[in-house]
Structure formats: structure tokens, C-alpha cells
Amino acid sequence: MNKNSIVIIFFLLLFVAQMPIMAQGEEEYPFTYMVGDVNVTLLSEGQQQGNVNILTGVTESILSQYAPEGTFPNAINTFLIETSENTILVDAGLGRKLFSNLEVCEKKPEDINVVLLTHMHGDHIGGLLQDGKKNFPNAKLYISRPEHDYWMSDEAMQNVPENRRAGFVQAREVIAAYKDNLSLFTPGEIDEEKQEILPGIQGVAAYGHTPGHTVYLLESDESRLLIWGDLTHAMPVQIPSPQVATTYDLDSAKAIESRQRLLKYVSENKIPVGGMHIEFPGMATIKGNLSDGYKYILTCTCEGVFR
Numbered sequence: 001m002n003k004n005s006i007v008i009i010f011f012l013l014l015f016v017a018q019m020p021i022m023a024q025g026e027e028e029y030p031f032t033y034m035v036g037d038v039n040v041t042l043l044s045e046g047q048q049q050g051n052v053n054i055l056t057g058v059t060e061s062i063l064s065q066y067a068p069e070g071t072f073p074n075a076i077n078t079f080l081i082e083t084s085e086n087t088i089l090v091d092a093g094l095g096r097k098l099f100s101n102l103e104v105c106e107k108k109p110e111d112i113n114v115v116l117l118t119h120m121h122g123d124h125i126g127g128l129l130q131d132g133k134k135n136f137p138n139a140k141l142y143i144s145r146p147e148h149d150y151w152m153s154d155e156a157m158q159n160v161p162e163n164r165r166a167g168f169v170q171a172r173e174v175i176a177a178y179k180d181n182l183s184l185f186t187p188g189e190i191d192e193e194k195q196e197i198l199p200g201i202q203g204v205a206a207y208g209h210t211p212g213h214t215v216y217l218l219e220s221d222e223s224r225l226l227i228w229g230d231l232t233h234a235m236p237v238q239i240p241s242p243q244v245a246t247t248y249d250l251d252s253a254k255a256i257e258s259r260q261r262l263l264k265y266v267s268e269n270k271i272p273v274g275g276m277h278i279e280f281p282g283m284a285t286i287k288g289n290l291s292d293g294y295k296y297i298l299t300c301t302c303e304g305v306f307r
Helices: 005-019 060-066 098-104 143-149 152-160 166-179 251-268
Strands: 030-036 036-050 071-082 087-090 114-116 139-145 182-185 196-198 203-206 216-221 221-227 283-289 293-298
Touching: 030 216, 030 221, 036 098, 036 216, 071 098, 114 221, 139 143, 143 166, 143 182, 221 251, 251 283
Parallel strands: 087 114, 114 139, 139 182
Antiparallel strands: 030 036, 036 071, 071 087, 196 203, 203 216, 216 221, 283 293
């Protein structure tokens, strides 16, 4: 090997050493995004591929254009919000990597003083309990009143197939465990006068996926971020074709209406979004309109900070 080759190899190795650590999968690293002076950190429980068989109202033409392999990128995410007043968890995922992610962020379960729930499906509340006890002993749990009332309804429970009733049992266990520190609220509409449930945070109605599905609009220093929960499950399909629903939606028509309304709002107002099923880094910008088609651009990791 000659001297020039050695020099070239040296500089290549130096270049690689200065690149972000990605070999183990970016999704393993909590990713922090600044909204004004507020830290919002993605806590990923894993990246995966969803199957198009969960989609409803989809055509072969849409699938061939946006999911030709029959799959789409998907994830299970939660978000940590750190303000000057509160340390907030938005949803609790399945609980598989939640606590190791918090540890990377130098947070203990006792540090969380607020948990905001988008809805009460198992992949959003799984991390709230262990052996029937609260994992976040100092947290006030916020649930929209329509969501709470649905999962506490015996009639609603009897109206679902028996194999889906376990979800009601799980939701009720969470509500019972946090009952002494539970806050129920009625979400507002996205374009109404501000109805903050916490300083700088609005709860916004996005019903359909569940009866009380709620998204959260964070505002700080003239910057905003909408954490939209399960407004989408299949971004590559449902952003250009928001009329496509999923088998998980309890009311497909309402879910579609909510998605179209919020896509219009964030696109027109240039508000980034975060989602529980958006692939890493879990945040994106929406552009376009309904008639010409929406598209999304994932937030570049260079805009945030790897912990």
C-alpha cells in the first residue's frame, strides 16, 4: 500500500468517525426537537413495517402508487415535553422501551408530573401500569371526557366483539389506578379561541379513531407543534390519500374528517407535526392541499439533537 492510499484511508476513517451514530439504527436514540424554548423529545419503542391489509377505503391504484410492496413504514412513539413548569409525557406506548428511553434523557418516572393521553388503546397506555400500580406516581393523568366515558361504558363494552373487551379492562385499570390524580377535559376545535389545558398546550378534538381521540397543540415563543396521536397509521398512503381509513378506526367517517381538517390547518399554518406512528424521527412537515394532494417531509435530524 503506497503513502497516498494510506492518507486517503486515514481521511475516510476520520470522516466516518464524525458522522452521526446511525449504525445501530437512528430510532434507538431519543431525538430532541426545539419548539420555541421547549424541548420535545421523541421516545421510540421501535420502527416496523405495517401491512396494507389494515387499510380501508383504499384502491389498487392508491396502493400501487404509494405502497407497491404491500407495506409501509410505521412506528410506536411517545413524546416527552419539558417546559419551565412541567415534565410531560404524551402517551405511554407499550412500555417496552419507555423507561430505558427516559433514563437516556436523565429522567426518572417520578420526574413526570403530567401524562397527556391522545386515547386509550393499549399501545398508548401500556406503560402506565405495572402489576396494577402506577408507573408515574407523581403524574396527573389527562384524558378527554368523551374518551373516558367511552371506555367506562358497559354498553360500549358489550357492543364490541368479546376478543376486544380486554381493551376496556385495561383502560379501566388505568383509570382506577390514577383516579386520585385524574383530570378530565373537553377538547376544543383547532381554529377556535385558545382553550389551554396547561400553559402553552391546547387539547384539540380529533374524534373518529376513538370517540375521544385528542391531539395536542404546543406553542412556545411563536413556534408550534401539533402532536397528533393516531391521526395517521400509514403516512405514505394517508397523507396523499386522507380518505383512506384503517380497521382500527371506530368511526371511519369521523376519522377521515378529522384528518382532512387537521391536514388543512397544519399545512396552511406551517405547523410541524409529531405522531405516534410516524417513522423516525416521528416528526414531519405537511405541504400541499386536498385538491392537489398533500405530502410530508420528515424532520431532518440535523434540526434536533441526539441525546
